[in-house]
Amino acid sequence: MSRMARWTPMLFAVALALAGVAAIHSAGGGSDGRALGAFARSQVVWLAIAIPAGVAVARIPFGWLERHAGLVYGLALCSLVGLFAVGDLANGARSWYRFGPVRVQPAEAAKLALLLALARACAHRGGPGALSGQALWRAGLVTAPCFLLIAAQPDLGTAAVLVPPAIAVALVAGAPLGPLVLAAVLGAGAASAFALGGGLEPHQIERLETFLDPDLDPLGKGFQAIQAKLAIGGGGVFGQGFGQGSQTQLGFLPDRHTDFIFAVITEEWGLVGGAVILLGYLALVLAALAVAWRARDGSARLFAVGVAALLGTQVLVNAGMTMGLVPVTGVTLPFLSYGGSSLVTSFALLGLLVSAAAHRPIRLDAIGLPDPHVAPPPRRDRARGLRLR
């Protein structure tokens, strides 16, 4: 991959982040005149930190990071464990560390570490016989501690976002489809048994109920979902105009600069603006997948797949909840939502992606060993080749 082409995802992300700054400015500039653009200013500052951070991370050789993935992941897990002791309680969950005025969400960094660990754990190494059958349980084993720690905060939404990347990584790592589907079914069954068995916190049950019928309590728990839908509906095709969204500007939309930034965008910029943003994310995901396609090293490929899956899942969950397709959770829209931790982590993620794209494994064939990254010759028997089992 060319030196420039590697940076494509980063460019998409910067474009999205700038759109996000504009939307946050508009969302923060309510009619009260107070704190006009304060969030947007802060976001610009974070962006000024996050982009160089991403670029800096891109300089780290992927191979070196991969070698230390276990250590990184271990540190991340420690930080998650530490939350239970000294975490800051907000909205009924301990998800934050507070350092004076700055609040840091370790779950964001943990995502990054998890992707690295997944890539390392599931990548083909040594004998090929070790690979595909093990990918699934390896992925599961690596993800489980992180998932459980985040789910116990409790932040089930963020934890759930980790599942699709793990599955995607296992998939691309060559996990057999049968057990994968079986694992998915079992997982879903276990989740619903957990939910029905009273494992959910009351507020989580309420969220689910209000997702099923937001009008159950339009001024209480269903308020966000309804107001977000109303904001989107009010946008029409071309939107109400920048800084003109009535739901946004009059403060009817809760958490509008964080979780519900997508509603702000669609209310003010309409279907066109919303679609452009969604296509921007699609481009970002496809660019990450392109890195995966071209990667010459198993772990780099799996890491790229993990990045693509994580970003895609976050967008699906966030935009989906804004539009009433999935229950309301605290999952933010990467690059767009206000929030320093998320921004820095997301850019760092892309930095790693750049690094992974640039990763050149030692040419095994050059030293006389078989190179697993070299595609085999086209087979005569196409039908057999296409069979996965």
Add this chain to the structure above:
Amino acid sequence: MTPRATSQLSSPSGVAAAKPRASVDHRGRGEGDLLRVARRRVLLLALSSVAVTLVLVGRLAWLTVVEGERLTARADRARLSVEVERAPRGRIVDRRGRVLAQDRPTEHLAVMIGDLDRGPDVTSRVARWVREPRAAVEARWDAIAATAARDPDGPPLALWTAPSAASRRMFARLVAAEPGLLLDGDDLLCERDLLLQPGRVLANLAWIAGLDLERAARTVTQARARALAIENRLDRQQALATPVRLREHVPFDVACAVLEEAPFLPGVVVQRDATRHYPLGTVAGHVVGYQGPLSPEEARALRSAGKLLNAFDGGKDLDGALRAREGGAFLDDRVGRQGIERAYEVPLAGEVGVRLVERDRQTGAWTRRAEVPTASGVDVTLWLDAALQEEVEGILDEAVEQVGALGGAIVLLDARSGAVYAMASSPRYDPGRLGQDFPQLAIDPRRPLVHRAVAAALPPGSTVKAVTALGAIERAVPWGVGPVTLASEVYCRGYLHSWKRFKCNAVHHQVGLEAALAQSCNIYFYRAGEGLGEAGLTYAFDLFGLGRPTGVDLPGESAGLIGSGAWKRERAERAEVAARVARARADAAAAAIAGDGHAEEAATLASRAARAEERAKTLRADAPWRKGDSRNAAIGQGTLAATPLQVARVACALQNGGALVEPRLAQPLGGERLGPPTWLDLDPEVLAAARRGMRQAVTSARGTARRSILEKRGSLEREALAYFLAHAFAKTGTAEAPPKGSHAWMLAFTDTDAEAGLPPLGIAVVLEHVAHGVHGGDGAGPPAVRALFAARRHLGGEGAP
């Protein structure tokens, strides 16, 4: 893609092809296979991400395009509110701008029960420690406070259950700090006393405004309990958002003090309102009238017509509110019930303003988006002169007292236009004090609530004699050998046939029209009435506007009565029905009593029935129209009844050459001129003769007016008397008021007084049920003299319309 990258991507296949498989996995898959599988699955992921994007964009399009309108409407509904504002009511002023009725601002203290703090500040702390919205804890507090209000002596009530050990520790701390709180396991309990304690805000308000704190707290708790008992959630919220009045009509300085402290009194509102103020008190009380609340029937009618404005207050239906602008009212509106307040209700009320406001959910600020401003009520200017009115009322009251009458009325009209310069009725009431005085006024036997000038239909007596004469001459009724003419005379020997019936007030000998009017000779008019008969009399009286409302701009006007054969028959039938009903009742009572107790009541009923039967018998016998009826009606007795206003209008018609004016109290609102009077097409010569006769009543030595007024000259100002004798035309009247007693009448008019700049005036004075021995001239004459002179002083130089 650079060429190098492309080659890297494409070339390895060739290389790999050349190589032997280094290794295979347990299924025999080589590493090359693995890469292919991986790439295929990456492609699968790419395709699924495209699919997900399509789903998201599709959902977005669905929401924005297909559902856009519905969602926008719903958002608008939540954000926009319709406010309806009352229009200030117009004033009522006299011709010189003196205010008779006006709105005066007043302030009420109210609290928004949903926003007011509850008892000691427990709810916010509990909310913080259990991590629930404060509103949820407040709702629970309200609910148990309502229980406590119903039964203040019960055991403590549970406010909240601690969800965790941490919050339980916090509860324990709270219990230690706040007496009245208890901890039972994980449950935080509240003593009922604590629940009923007024909040800090209420206590402060009570201190500032001097309220009874205990009562205010009770009011608030009860209102909250009522609101919380409402099942429907939206209605409940509406009820909680409705201000509850703690004190009405607070002094202005108290309202100011509360407003100054407003930032520290969240939930307290000062409501601005207006009360009707009548600065002149009883002056023109009947004319001005009063306001009253909507009756339940009216409210129901308004509601079913969609015109009840309360429904739109804070409501959402803009179109409905705009539709209700015309003819709509608030449930607590006061509307005109009597007098000008009622007659001019619509222009006085104006039109409510309708505003569409947008709410900022964060700051709670409201912004106006669209507005139909209030149309203030129009000021109604009367022709009345308040000073003249006051003086005339004084004159009337004095006269009523002097002659021991039940009541009386004076109506003073502009003879050309019908403009009412004074309209006094005695006894009177003060519309501003009606609230306090009403119970007493309602049972007063003199019936002060009746506006006698327009609502009292009394036999007009001799004041209608001119009408009879004019009708007879115009119809040329038979008179001896030929038809009656101006020159026709009659011989008066003091009675018609016998002394018993149809007598005259004196022996007038030979009298013509002029002398008959001047001396009020009954014989002449008996003759005229005989000639006219039932139809002729009805024609003549109707011509001068008797027996039908004048169309004056006041409610409750009586039509008066012109008796006829048909009317007499009807009256007899009614009496018969009444007698039968009375008899049936008496019989039932007689059958019901077993002896004691009710015997007295049965006897009363029986005697009542007997009386009713007697009356029915008399009336049945009297049912056909007889000659005697014609004679009686001709001199304004018997079956004829007229209001003072109708009589004053007759005076005007005699003055202005035969035009029937439409009396008007209020000056035209739009500045248009008064409508033209109805010309009666009378023979000017006959009219002139009648005028001469009425002038002679004042000037000639035997004139009834002159004689009786001079008798009373001691009580009259010299100038008034001189003015009257020099200018007035008059006709006295003494109407028998069965079963005994009489009404004293005086009809008079003056021509244009160029010297004093006075328009022609018509006046009617009546004293109802005067003492025995008082006649029209000596009873009603002096007040007429004084009122005309007062009019000269107050209206002189006016020119008037």
